[in-house]
Amino acid sequence: MGEYDTVVSPESADEYKSAYEKAGNPSCAQIKISYAGHGCDYFMAGRNNQLLTYYMQRFMKALSK
Numbered sequence: 001m002g003e004y005d006t007v008v009s010p011e012s013a014d015e016y017k018s019a020y021e022k023a024g025n026p027s028c029a030q031i032k033i034s035y036a037g038h039g040c041d042y043f044m045a046g047r048n049n050q051l052l053t054y055y056m057q058r059f060m061k062a063l064s065k
Helices: 010-022 047-063
Strands: none
Touching: none
């Protein structure tokens, strides 16, 4: 998520992650990207999308093991 997301606040994302983990789902990751807003992964050639894709691929690979 973008650090400067004006649609979903970082605090809301923190609460969602905590609730997800408390419900017994330990495989939860939250990546906050500096200087990014909502939909920071939309522009495929952008720096933010490249960073998000890098970590998302590793997260999904870890879940598939």
